[in-house]
Amino acid sequence: MKWIKWLYPGLNLKRWLFLFALGAVLACVGVTLIFNYQFVGLLEALVLKFINSVGGEYYQSTITALGAFNVGLGILFMLLGATHVVKTIINAVMPGEKESLRELIFTQQKLDKGPSVVVIGGGTGLSVLLRGIKLITNNCTAVVTTADDGGSSGRLRKELGILPPGDMRNCLVALSDTEPLMEKVMQYRFKSSALSGHNLGNLFIAAMSDVEGGDMEKGIAATCEILKVRGHVWPNTTDNIQLKAKMDDGSTVVGESSITASPHKIVRLMTEPENPRASQRAVDAIMKADAIILGPGSLYTSVLASLIVPGIRDAVIRSKAVKIYVCNVMTQPGETDGYGAYEHVQALIRHMGCQCLDYVVVNEQKASPEILAKYEKEGAMPVSPDVEKIEKLSIDCVPAKLLNDSDLVRHNPLKLAKTIIALIYRLKLFGKGIRFFDYFFARQTMQELRKNAKKEN
Known part of the structure; x- marks a missing residue:
């Protein structure tokens, strides 16, 4: 019964799915009226009866025009419904994305x-x-x-026995989708205490490497996922x-x-x-x-x-x-x-x-x-x-x-x-x-x- 979660309130999906379904029904009715399909003869008879009661007579062109109107309105409802459903899903999966749907899909x-x-x-x-x-x-x-032996990278290399993370940090920041803000964070340099001179980014990469069992490549790969990096960085x-x-x-x-x-x-x-x-x-x-x-x-x-x-x-x-x-x-x-x-x-x-x-x-x-x-x-x-x-x-x-x-x-x-x-x-x-x-x-x-x-x- 997992499908029932789609009916929960607040998803901002049901109204657009309903609009899409309504559009599909209207389009089908319109096509039926235009081509005189018999399986909805009852519907057509009701339409004819309504036209007769209003104007006293009817023309085939009127039926065709009404069918075309239904098709157009149905397609419009379907487009509106589908567009808003996709936007809702994208906003949930990629919050904060400012690009238009068209540009986002094309660029990606x-x-x-x-x-x-x-x-x-x-x-x-x-x-x-x-x-x-x-x-x-x-x-x-x-x-x-990975031959850097100076600065924060050199100190971490000597103290922790890891590969120098400095150059890899710069590349990760440059390839990140959240570059401006992430650069400020990852390039932040401590000015006092025992961490003086260290970059936060260097310490972060060192920590990720330790989390991955001391494997620097796995640590870098995990960092790439966190920073939403477009591509890869390898030593x-x-x-x-x-x-x-x-x-x-x-x-x-x-x-x-x-x-x-x-x-x-x-x-x-x-x-x-x-x-x-x-x-x-x-x-x-x-x-x-x-x-x-x-x-x-x-x-x-x-x-x-x-x-x-x-x-x-x-x-x-x-x-x-x-x-x-x-x-x-x-x-x-x-x-x-x-x-x-x-x-x-x-x-x-x-x-x-x-x-x-x-x-x-x-x-x-x-x-x-x-x-x-x-x-x-x-x-x-x-x-x-x-x-x-x-x-x-x-x-x-x-x-x-x-x-x-x-x-x-x-x-x-x-x-x-x-x-x-x-x-x-x-x-x-x-x-x-x-x-x-x-x-x-x-x-x-x-x-x-x-x-x-x-x-x-």
Whole structure:
């Protein structure tokens, strides 16, 4: 007798279901009157008798018109009833959803059929890109480095023996459906007591990992469900690794923070211990991807730190996906001093062991001399686009104006997302469907990006 619960008061369903049923009856009666079906001859006789009593005579056209009116009114009632029933169900399942029913269904269908995109790296650069990618697909996976040894992540790593959650936290927030509010909560940093310096998000992920029996991947998966994340976030490896770099003076430096603090140039990046096991979930996502995006982020300690795990590197090379590298806009002191875009690409090729890139996105916009002067004092310089050099490596270069309009020379999230989205559309990776609707959805996506940019400003 579970069906009887549908009759409980206050569900806001019975009236609309009744209206739908009434509409169906009226439509059936109308069709009967139009086509003179005999099984409701009694009803037709009553109608004729009524018309006779009013006008003294009747015409077949009158009967047909009355039938057509009933059909129209019935269809109207059915549409109203069905629409309100669906809205009531959606409001119950997805409370607080402000989009219209039409936009909600259309957007969800396009997101589910969107391309399978894997973004590899770490740091804040990765989360910047993910905020744009989630607007065109639900099939997005972030593969994040687990070699961070500084800040709150480093402390949790030493004290609890877990993988550093910082970069994964940033990606989870970026892919969350409740991003603005969730970002404030997950990025909250305690200022006093024993928790001073810790992010609430880092502690939350650590707790979820412990709840799942110490399995970080299961903890991340559970966090994704709680935050309503569009896609997945996986570590590149579940092993406890440290970065190790061979420098140009022949010395070896261990630890991410120590590597960036070294005055010498990095020649080769490695892990300690060697040959860590790759996350199988990350490998599976890479092999199924339509597009793989490397960066943006620190070349050595974010992008290459993820790729030097053998299983991840081999999966990227073997994958049939289109491979796109997003080059940084400024050099990073201690990592890429004196590098142009060409040197960034060469470092990738050297560590990958082959040239497997299809596209490189570079910045061609110049920052103001005043802002650049501040960066020069810290040892940072603009990364030259090197378009011709890169194209000689049989890689298509995508130059674009990508700088943020602020005192910080970094990627503008809106501009970068628009460039990547446009490239994905151009490569016809958007999924199955009519091109006209893809064009409509692209415009809708760009409007959403502009709206988000205005909110941030």
